[in-house]
Amino acid sequence: MSNITVLKARKIITMNSYQPIATHVAIRDGRVLGTGDLESVASFGEYQLDTRFEDKVLMPGFVEGHCHAMEGGVWKHIYVGYQDRYDPDGKLWKGADSLQAVIDLLVEMEGQMEDPDQPLFAWGFDPIYFGEDRMSTRHVDQISTTRMILILHSNGHLLNVNSKVLAAAGIDADCSVHGVLKDTNGQPTGELMEMAAHYMAYKVAGSPFLKGIDVESLLGFGKSAVNCGVTMATDLFATFSDTNMAAYIEATAKDNYPLRILPAMNTLDMPPADGIAAVIAAKKHNTEKLHFGLCKVMTDGSIQGFTGRMKWPGYLNGAPNGVWNMAPEQLSDLVGEYHRAGMHLHIHTNGDEASELMIDALEKALKEAPDADHRHTLQHCQMADESQFRRMAKLGICANLFSNHIYYWGDQHRAITLGPDRASRMDACNTAQRQGVHYAIHSDAPVTPLAPLFTAWCAVNRLTESGVVLGENERIPVERALYAITLGAAYTIKMDHLAGSIEPGKYADFAVLEDDPHSVEPGKLKDIGVWGTVVGGVATQAAARDARA
Numbered sequence: 003m004s005n006i007t008v009l010k011a012r013k014i015i016t017m018n019s020y021q022p023i024a025t026h027v028a029i030r031d032g033r034v035l036g037t038g039d040l041e042s043v044a045s046f047g048e049y050q051l052d053t054r055f056e057d058k059v060l061m062p063g064f065v066e067g068h069c070h071a072m073e074g075g076v077w078k079h080i081y082v083g084y085q086d087r088y089d090p091d092g093k094l095w096k097g098a099d100s101l102q103a104v105i106d107l108l109v110e111m112e113g114q115m116e117d118p119d120q121p122l123f124a125w126g127f128d129p130i131y132f133g134e135d136r137m138s139t140r141h142v143d144q145i146s147t148t149r150m151i152l153i154l155h156s157n158g159h160l161l162n163v164n165s166k167v168l169a170a171a172g173i174d175a176d177c178s179v180h181g182v183l184k185d186t187n188g189q190p191t192g193e194l195m196e197m198a199a200h201y202m203a204y205k206v207a208g209s210p211f212l213k214g215i216d217v218e219s220l221l222g223f224g225k226s227a228v229n230c231g232v233t234m235a236t237d238l239f240a241t242f243s244d245t246n247m248a249a250y251i252e253a254t255a256k257d258n259y260p261l262r263i264l265p266a267m268n269t270l271d272m273p274p275a276d277g278i279a280a281v282i283a284a285k286k287h288n289t290e291k292l293h294f295g296l297c298k299v300m301t302d303g304s305i306q307g308f309t310g311r312m313k314w315p316g317y318l319n320g321a322p323n324g325v326w327n328m329a330p331e332q333l334s335d336l337v338g339e340y341h342r343a344g345m346h347l348h349i350h351t352n353g354d355e356a357s358e359l360m361i362d363a364l365e366k367a368l369k370e371a372p373d374a375d376h377r378h379t380l381q382h383c384q385m386a387d388e389s390q391f392r393r394m395a396k397l398g399i400c401a402n403l404f405s406n407h408i409y410y411w412g413d414q415h416r417a418i419t420l421g422p423d424r425a426s427r428m429d430a431c432n433t434a435q436r437q438g439v440h441y442a443i444h445s446d447a448p449v450t451p452l453a454p455l456f457t458a459w460c461a462v463n464r465l466t467e468s469g470v471v472l473g474e475n476e477r478i479p480v481e482r483a484l485y486a487i488t489l490g491a492a493y494t495i496k497m498d499h500l501a502g503s504i505e506p507g508k509y510a511d512f513a514v515l516e517d518d519p520h521s522v523e524p525g526k527l528k529d530i531g532v533w534g535t536v537v538g539g540v541a542t543q544a545a546a547r548d549a550r551a
Contacts, residue, residue: 004047004048004049004050005030005031006028006029006030006035006046006047006048006049006050007028007029007030007049007050007052007539008026008027008028008029008040008043008044008049008050008051008052009026009027009029009052009055009060009512009536010025010026010040010051010052010053010055010056011025011026011027011055011056011058011059011060012025012055012056012057012058012059012518013025013059013060013518014026014027014037014059014060014061014504015059015060015061015062015484015518015519015520016037016062016503016504016505017061017062017484017485017488017489017502017503017504018037018503018504018505021037021038021505024037024038024039024504025038025039025040026038026039026040026042026043027043027060027504027510027512028043028046028049029510029539030046032290032509032510032538032539032540033506033507033508033509033510033538034504034505034506034507034508034509034510035506036506037504037505054541055514055533058514058515058516058533059514059515059516059517059518059519060504060512060513060514060515060536061231061484061488061504061512061513061515061519062488062489062501062502062503062504062511062512062513063231063232063233063234063501063509063511063512063513063535063536063537064230064231064232064233064234064454064455064487064488064491064513065232065233065234065235065442065487065488065491065492065495065497065501065502066227066232066234066235066236066444066445066447066452066454066487066491067236067238067379067402067442067444067491067494067495068236068238068348068381068382068402068404068442068444068445068446069235069236069237069238069444069445069446069447069448069452070237070238070239070446070447070448071215071219071220071223071237071240071263071265072215072219072448073090073222073223073226073447073448073452074090074218074219074220074221074222074223074224074225074226075210075215075216075218075219075222075223076125076126076210076448077089077090077095077222078210078219079123079124079125079210080107080108080111080122080123080124080125081095081124081125081126082098082104082107082108082124082125082126082127082153083095083097083098083125083126083127083128083156084097084098084099084126084128084131084156085097085410087126087451088229088451088547088548089222090222090223090225090226090229090545091225091545092229092544092545092546092547092548093548094547094548099131100132101129101132101135101137101141104124104127104137104153105141105144105145108122108124108145108151108153109144109145111124112145112146112149112151115149118148118149119149120149121149121150121151121152121207121208122145122146122149122150122151122152123152123153123154123210124151124152124153124154125153125154125156125448126154126155126156126448127153127154127155127156127162128155128156128157128306129155130306130307130411130414130418130419131414136191136193137153137162137192137193138162138185138191138192138193139163139164139165139168139190139191139192141162142162142163142164142165142192143164143165145164146164146166147164147165147166148166149164149166150163150164150166150167150170150206150207151163151164151166151167152167152203152207155304155307156449156450157303157304157306157307157449158304158449159195159196159303159304159307159309160193160194160195160196160303160304160307160309161193161194161199161200161203162192162193162194163192163194163203163207164192165192167192167203167206167207168190168192170206170207171202171203171205171206172202173190173194173199173202173203174189174190175188175189175190177190179198179199179202180196180198180199180325180326181194181195181196181197181198181199181200181309181325182194182195182199182202183195195303195307195309195325196303196309196325196327197270197300197327198327215237215240215241215246215249215250216245216249217249217252217253219249220249220250220253220254220263221253221256221259223235223237223261223263224253224259224260224261225260225545226447226452227260227261227452227535228260228261228534228535228542228543228544228545229452229532229534229544229545230451230452230453230454230455230532230544231454231455231513231514231515231532231534231535232261232452232454232513232535233260233261233262233501233509233511233512233513233535233536233537234261234262234263234264234492234495234497234501234511235261235262235263235264235452236263236264236265236266236296236348236495237263237264237265237266238266238296238298238348238381239266239268239298239300240265240266240267240268240298241267241268241271242265242267242271242280242281242284247284247287250263250265250287250292251287251292254289254291254292255289255291258540258542259291259537260535260537260540260542261291261537262290262291262292262293262501262509262511262537263291263292263293264293264294264295264296264495264497265284265292265294265296266296266297266298266348267280267281267284267294267296267297267298268298268300269297269298269299269300269336269340270299270300270327270328274336274339274340274343275339277297277340278339278340278343278345281294281295281297281345290509290538293497295345295346295496296346296348296495297340297345297346297347297348298347298348298349298350298381299333299336299337299340299347299348299349299350299360300327300328300350301326301327301328301333301349301350301351301356301359301360302324302325302326302327302350302351302352302353302355302356303324303325303327303352304324304352305324305352305353305384305385305411305415305419305420306411306414306415306419308321308322308324308419309324309325310324310352310353310356310384310385311323311324311325311326311352311353311355311356311359312324312353312354312355312385313353313354313355313358313385317419317420318418318419318420318421319418319419321419323355324352324353330359333359333360333363334359334362334363334366337349337360337363337364337367338363338366338367338370341364341367341368341371341373341376341378342367342370342371344373346376346377346378346495346496347364347376347378347379348378348379348381348402348494348495349378349379349380349381350381350382351380351381351382351383351384351386352382352384352385353384353385354385354386354387354390357380357383357385357386357390358390360380361380361390361393361394361397361399364378364397364399365393365397368397368398374398375398376398377398377400377440377493377494377496378398378399378400379399379400379401379402379442379494379495380394380399380400380401380402381402381444382402382403382404382407382446383401383402383403383404383429384403384404384407384428384429385420385424385427385428386401386430386433387427388430388433388437391430391433391434391437391439392437394437394439395437395438395439399439400439400440400441400442400493400494401434401439401440401441401442402441402442402443402444402491402494403429403430403431403434403441403442403443403444403461404429404443404444404446405429405431405443405444405457405458405460405461405464406444406445406446406450406456406457406460407428407429407450407460408428408429408460408464408465408466408472408473409460409465409466409467410450410467412425412428412464412465412466412467412470412472413466413467413468413470415428415472416466416470416472425472425473426472426473426474426475426476427473427476428472428473428476429443429461429476430473430476431443431461431476431477431478431482431483431486432475432476432477432478433476435478435482440490440493440494441486441490441494442486442487442490442491442493442494443457443458443460443461443483443486443487443490443491444457444491445457453528454487454513455487455519455527455528455530455532456528457483457487458480458483458484458486458487458519458527458528459483459524459525459527459528461477461478461482461483461486462477462478462479462480462483462524462527463477463524463525463527464476464477480519480520480524480527481520483527484519488502488503489502489503490502509537509538510536510537510538510539511535511536511537511538512535512536513532513535514532514533514534514535514536514541515530515531515532515533516530516531516532516533517530517531532544
């Protein structure tokens with residue numbers, strides 16, 4: 003029996019410049035032999051013809067360069083986000099449209115919990131949709147004063163807790179930890195900003211959102227990926243504990259696991275020397291489905307959470323400037339140490355002040371230790387201006403832009419955080435393209451849903467949730483957006499030699515689509531159905547979505 007399989011499709015979009023369109027692809031040993039028509043791929047020898055996708059469109063499997071494996075595990079906890087969301091199994095979770103709706107839901111769920119000592123964890127909360135009233139212990143204590151309650155904001159940078167958590171963590175009026183929000187009387191409000199403050203709560207209540215990853219969560223992550231055509235994804239703030247490492251290895255070693263995962267080590271977890279050693283040790287476990295080597299640096303926070311670090315004139319509504327996750331000079335030193343050790347850095351920068359700090363740090367590091375192909379990447383990089391993109395291009399710094407942000411928070415940025423002028427330059431894909439910066443676009447799932455075609459739609463159309471065009475001059479053509487979710491993303495994670503296009507020698511990883519992104523209207527790009535994926539030649543079908551949608 004032949005070990006060559008030929009897949010027939012209505013159309014194959016290869017993202018391969020010398021053979022951009024095909025109808026057949028030949029596969030052997032999980033790799034692409036070649037593409038073309040049937041006659042051309044038959045030249046490889048005896049084959050088995052697979053026609054199940056003859057009415058579908060194949061593309062390279064989408065590459066998600068900024069998401070988190072917790073996308074597969076957060077659904078164990080209570081979703082309190084504003085928009086409706088689907089979980090990995092296709093179940094629809096309805097959004098909560100007011101602060102009171104969030105409280106009412108959590109009161110109901112708390113009443114169903116049997117173990118009185120079990121903390122209640124909720125996620126997806128976003129008060130920017132609800133006006134000026136922010137959640138405090140006054141609200142969270144309505145849920146319970148005897149059970150620990152932790153509510154993670156959708157951006158992952160803020161956390162609300164009840165008075166029981168504050169007491170157990172020793173967070174009081176005398177607490178000087180940066181990020182503990184206090185009221186006008188100097189008392190903690192129960193809102194904790196950024197990692198140092200979060201760690202205090204997690205130390206006493208546990209940390210399902212940040213520290214833990216297990217096989218079940220990674221299997222859920224794989225399901226989410228299949229549902230939207232993703233075949234390669236990062237876990238971009240990973241902890242390299244023994245239990246987490248074991249989970250990565252076990253899950254990705256399972257037969258037909260449908261996702262290639264690249265965990266990026268959280269550099270805030272340990273001193274640089276220890277972190278560098280941990281990455282080097284982790285690389286020994288690399289396989290075709292599991293690839294260690296990325297390092298994540300967390301600088302500032304979230305713009306809609308008012309923890310992003312902004313240059314003058316700051317926030318439109320006069321909110322104080324955001325929160326550094328480490329002192330700026332320490333962040334710069336950390337970047338230098340990891341760069342000199344040859345590590346590949348992916349650096350969270352939401353505000354333009356954070357981008358400026360990291361561009362300066364990388365410029366200094368590259369002068370001390372030149373590297374022509376470092377591909378260090380500013381993640382989100384939402385407020386970078388044209389001068390910063392020019393510097394990035396000169397230094398070889400990549401950008402992974404959070405285009406989903408335009409839809410989900412664009413209206414709020416125009417009205418509350420930035421104003422119409424600066425908001426129109428958010429996630430400036432066209433400027434990155436024009437200045438010669440290698441760029442990708444991403445979802446930051448579970449902050450927003452894992453859905454690359456939606457992410458591409460955001461970059462192409464730049465429509466906010468209310469239908470406002472936010473930055474018409476930053477729109478990019480469909481073809482560039484498709485590149486950004488395939489080869490562009492693969493380039494930023496140094497995997498473009500194996501993924502991102504359909505050509506000989508690369509993984510036989512495909513997104514199986516119901517329609518052709520080249521022929522639908524740009525406004526319909528997000529509506530293209532995804533049948534599922536092919537990874538290493540093995541097909542997996544997406545979960546059926548809840549019929550109540």
